[in-house]
Amino acid sequence: MVCATWSGGANDGGQLFAFQESVGGTVNSTLLEIRNLSVHFESRRGKVQALRDLSLKIGPEETLGIAGESGSGKSTLAYAIMRYLSANGRITKGEILFMGESLLDKDQNELRKIRGNRIAMVYQDPKSSLNPSKRIGHQIAEVFQIHQSFSRKEAWDRALGLLSLVNIPDPAFHAEKYPHQLSGGMQQRVVIAMALSCGPNLLIMDEPTTGLDVTTQARIIELIGDLKRRAKASILYITHDLSVIAQVSDRVGILYAGELVEVGVAEQVFHSPIHPYTVGLLAALPRIEVEKQFKPIRGKLPDLTNIPSNCIFSPRCDHGDETCTNQSAQLQEVEEDHFVKCLRSKEAFTSQASEAQSLPFRKGNPSGQPMLVTDHLKKYYSETNYIGKWLGFPIPEVKAVDDVSFHIRQGEVFALVGESGCGKTTLGRVITRLLKPTAGKVSFYKRRPSGQEIFGTDEFRRSVQIVFQHPDSSLNPMKKIGTIIERPLKLLGFSRPERSKNARELLELVKLDPAYLERYPKHLSGGEKQRVAIARAFASDPEFIVFDEPVSALDVSIQASIITLLMELRASRDLSFLFISHDLSLVRHIADRIGVMYLGKLCELGPVGKIFQHPYHPYTRALLSSIPVPDPSISREAIRLEGSVPSPRNPPLGCCFHTRCPDKLGQICEETSSPLILVDEDHWVACHISLEELQKATISGRIEIK
């Protein structure tokens, strides 16, 4: 096996990829072809048919995006190509042809030569892809030494070249670092650099940006776009995120329950989707640019151990008829290079989906009385190092929430947004009195008419509830659903028959079958578990509920149904919500007002419409510009944030954003922190830049149509 060799100087990223094409001859229009691939896994429940009869092609220098929800088999596909399936997985049918050769006929030795050299893979979690005990430069150089027997010096130079190729600033400096010293985005860049080190013909990326923040994600997407041009490699990009797929792919395939239901050129699939599942997925996605209602897809994923012979999507399809329940669908070409697996593909389904409906949810009451007021709230974590404390060492404190003052009004949905580690979860927990504040105060007032402040713990617990992020963790696995929902009712002193009656009603409220009362959490899907968690929170008939990322662990089609449920409940019961989320598109649709957090501080606060239309704070602007749009013809340039988020253990002096701010003024930003200033009615911003300047600034790279 010959690896492509580099030419060009070490730090000359641009020319690095002018490598000699040294791989023998076969230059045809397909690099990878998969024909009728079927994979199943042996499990205790029987054979899980993870992929069935899947065919696709990737051309040279083409990026194919594969989108699918959990359980669609998208990772199985990646592992099957790499021949990395776990011991209980078996390829039962089909062929995988890579550069004209069948990968299924290769033995382990031949495969090892192909992996890394010709096909490289980038995984979701960069931490586990890097060796924590080696400097990153050495990790990359090692590949050159082993695979291409370069000298130490030469290999090191090439490693530096690769680091600059993936836009790591000051490669010589960062090459000496250990993985844990780099931020998540940088780590992912290093992993990508390693994957590129042998000049692979095919790069498989399995959810490479899923664990990253939106501003970091924007830069990785930018990098991938860059590499497409420079690295001359084909990319198979696998993700659940349609917006990201739209931004990176040339062609897009939609995977559902192990079958490819639609595949075509990105513009075709996103602009004129034909398969009802694709249409449903796109409709379920909250969009940032349009206030269109997003609709859930009803039903749930079929049991993959027991595949029906008819169309796999028919139980969830709104457009099916008798043929769909009797026949199996085949992938057929509907227009040039656009294939759809639907029995009724000739009918146009799209017309219904594009009907723009305005959202029924919003019901802001800007003059409502404040219900919750936080006053200079602080929460510092200190390490529990008692020995150190006794000896008088200074114990560093993590400033998770640092001097936050805001209020939430009666009947309002207030959203806290920010990237991971900004302190939004801690703030939510301090507000619900799960954590004691280090300083400052949270006051909570009763609903009208009395409007009195609530002091007593019991009354507070009844009135304020919280719903958490992880459906798997928020229900005790050892208890039946009935017990879980009845427990708060028991605390409130309901009798046994009242409790079981109320529990049934609560389940109906969240649209679950009362038969679920007798089940254990492990028998429920993620969305159903989250519904139970919501029912539990509603049991005490609260006035105010904190939702801590309630849908971020769920698939898009389910997310929409949970959000619709929440907003219906809010409207019917006149509740106030604090909605903590990192998903700005979602927040745009449901919130009345939002607060943007960065490093434990609020940097902008105001009505959702105003902030999305005209963000003032440089950080809000960067955040908004980084949101990927699920439309391949819309591209916008994200405002680049340099560096990584500083450690909250040692936040920068002055304005906490000054280390990354693209519009930094100078000394004043480094020395004094800015308070929240009123810029417009109900709209506050914490920035030193003058209001006139801020007013002029727009999201640079505002939505442009190509």
Added chain:
Amino acid sequence: MSERKFPPSVTKSHYLFIQNPALVIGSSILAFIILVSLVGPVISRHATTEQHILKRLQGPSLTYLFGTDQYGRDLLSRTLLGGRTSLILGLGAVALGLVLGIPIGLITGYFKGRTDEIVMRFMDILLSFPSLLMALLIITALGASLSHAILAIGIANCPGIARIVRSATLSVRNEEFVFAAEARGESHFYIMASEIFPNILPPTIIEGTIRIGFAMLIGASLSFLGLGVQPPHADWGLMIRDSREYLFLSPWPLICPGIALAVTIIGFNLFGDGLRDMVGGSE
């Protein structure tokens, strides 16, 4: 809650064996040992203390299936009854260890902070003694008997169990259902007993099972040193001690209790390992 599906040619027990041989072998050994030590002494032909001075140190024969010891007592009966003592000692000591260790681990893991720091440092001190030495210390203070041996080994087991329980508690403590319980105003006791405890039970049971074997070993060591079960009671450690001097005249008084002890300990360890695999596999 659907019925598990197995490949058609494989029966359920066969499948379990393929999946988890340690569990199947371990539980078979234990079932055998427990059954035999419960029923054996009742149906055996010779009383354990019945001496036949003329028939001392005999090899296995039809009358004495395992042979006789230095007083001409039936080795089979004594080994069977010794099993009962060893099982009582092992189970009793670990039960005591669990009773002491679970609350300590739960409380320290739940409250964290200063309580945790102080209690666990004290546990560390206890842990730093070898458990045999620890048991010896307690026995020396209290005097030698079976119940004191159980007490001593139980106390020696407590810090280790407390550590396991604490670390399990620490991870469950951060589950969202615990926060949800706090948010609806549950008492600390309820959260520990009803939310956390059921979830730490599986690892605790596994730990306990593996510890039973070791507790029996320490019990046998104590008896061997003359600090555990007192003669003329039958106990494996004691039997080994007594047989030492006659080893070259007849090895059977040593071999019988030795093998019994080894097999039982292996049984408990296999069972514990199997349990761990089973719990780990289902999640």
